Amino acid sequence: xxxxxxxxxxxxxxxxxxxxxxxxxxxxxxxxxxxxxxDRKTHARCRVALGALVNAEMDGKFALCDASVREHLLxxxxxxxxxxxxxxxxxxxxxxxxxxxxxxxxxxxxxLEMTDGSSN
Amino acid sequence: MExxxxxxxxxxxxxxxxxxxxxxxxEEERFTAEICAEICQRNFTDTRxxxxxxxxxxxxxxxVILYAACAGTVLSxxxxxxxxxxxxLFPIALYKMHDSQLAQDLTQQALExxxxxxxxxxDAASFLAWSSMVLLNEIRDWARKRKRLPLASTEVLTExxxxxxxxxxxxxxxxxxxxxxxxxxxxxxxxxxxQRLLYVIEKCLQDLxxxxxxxxxxxxxxxxxxxxxxxxxTIGNVHVLRHRALRLLRECHVFIELLGDYFE
Numbered sequence: 001x002x003x004x005x006x007x008x009x010x011x012x013x014x015x016x017x018x019x020x021x022x023x024x025x026x027x028x029x030x031x032x033x034x035x036x037x038x039d040r041k042t043h044a045r046c047r048v049a050l051g052a053l054v055n056a057e058m059d060g061k062f063a064l065c066d067a068s069v070r071e072h073l074l075x076x077x078x079x080x081x082x083x084x085x086x087x088x089x090x091x092x093x094x095x096x097x098x099x100x101x102x103x104x105x106x107x108x109x110x111x112l113e114m115t116d117g118s119s120n
Numbered sequence: 121m122e123x124x125x126x127x128x129x130x131x132x133x134x135x136x137x138x139x140x141x142x143x144x145x146x147e148e149e150r151f152t153a154e155i156c157a158e159i160c161q162r163n164f165t166d167t168r169x170x171x172x173x174x175x176x177x178x179x180x181x182x183x184v185i186l187y188a189a190c191a192g193t194v195l196s197x198x199x200x201x202x203x204x205x206x207x208x209l210f211p212i213a214l215y216k217m218h219d220s221q222l223a224q225d226l227t228q229q230a231l232e233x234x235x236x237x238x239x240x241x242x243d244a245a246s247f248l249a250w251s252s253m254v255l256l257n258e259i260r261d262w263a264r265k266r267k268r269l270p271l272a273s274t275e276v277l278t279e280x281x282x283x284x285x286x287x288x289x290x291x292x293x294x295x296x297x298x299x300x301x302x303x304x305x306x307x308x309x310x311x312x313x314x315q316r317l318l319y320v321i322e323k324c325l326q327d328l329x330x331x332x333x334x335x336x337x338x339x340x341x342x343x344x345x346x347x348x349x350x351x352x353x354t355i356g357n358v359h360v361l362r363h364r365a366l367r368l369l370r371e372c373h374v375f376i377e378l379l380g381d382y383f384e
Binding site for chain 1: 172173175176179180195198199202203206207208210211212214215220224227228231232235240241242243245246247248249250251252253256257260310313314317334337338339341342343344345346354355356358359362363366367369370371373375376377378379380382383384
């Protein structure tokens with residue numbers, strides 16, 4: 001009789017080397033379901049690449065983007081949420097569905113004249 | 121340029137620039153020629169798709185110019201660039217916040233942050249998307265500090281929104297569920313596992329849209345936009361449905377059983 005592992009035991013397996021036993025095609029789904037995130041480095045790389053990813057998806061080239069970053073998007077709820085929001089905004093903008101105020105307020109650009117060493 | 125004349129392409133390029141109020145292009149002829157040369161290499165099924173592709177190309181090419189102007193040393197050009205950036209970002213903030221003054225404050229904060237962090241933008245062609253991300257982070261910070269979500273957050277999914285395009289019969293006719301023509305990119309997946317995964321997903325997820333989202337995201341490696349178009353949902357809805365589907369899978373004994381086979 002097969003003993004059914006508990007959700008907690010599955011989590012422990014997923015964060016250990018036992019995860020290597022899973023086929024590559026199954027691992028992202030399992031990790032996403034148990035919210036096992038990828039390392040911080042990949043997280044940071046994903047954050048930096050989000051804009052480019054949105055552009056790629058808007059241009060129908062999502063599959064060509066870095067696989068590890070795409071996989072991180074499947075695993076990290078925070079990145080996925082920001083990505084979804086960003087993509088939705090880009091789509092609305094491209095369809096002209098964002099509100100267009102009749103008169104735009106004027107920005108305060110005085111910060112441009114206060115260049116210090118930290119800028120750029 | 122088959123189907124699309126150089127003249128028509130040029131008109132769309134110039135109209136896109138004018139519609140956005142983008143005035144930083146110095147060599148208009150060259151700018152237009154580059155975009156039209158890029159577009160004519162692609163095949164489009166209809167003129168709408170063609171127009172959208174040109175608009176996207178204009179945005180990418182213009183982003184490079186805008187980024188260079190923002191990071192440049194000519195103050196008048198820099199001021200123009202940041203004003204254009206403001207005009208791009210302010211409607212986004214307005215859409216999210218539904219409050220003009222608040223939108224103005226958050227856009228101003230985002231603009232200053234963009235200025236300070238220009239070097240962190242790695243891909244100039246995605247400068248506007250990157251800038252939008254800075255703005256969205258400002259909005260999120262604001263919401264977090266006040267412990268409330270922005271009004272138009274993608275986290276919010278009403279039942280009315282969910283009912284949209286909820287016809288199961290329509291979804292069942294879509295080829296994605298079984299025998300999708302989309303390739304499974306992971307070569308290691310075998311047919312048995314694929315079939316078993318489809319079975320698990322069907323058993324664990326009652327909502328057909330959730331099944332489609334999980335299959336397309338995890339087996340066919342499709343992005344939110346494509347899935348949203350396929351299901352007639354917003355991207356935010358797809359995100360929330362995916363989140364819920366993952367939670368259901370985590371609690372589903374059929375899925376746990378599948379994983380257990382590898383761990384025991």
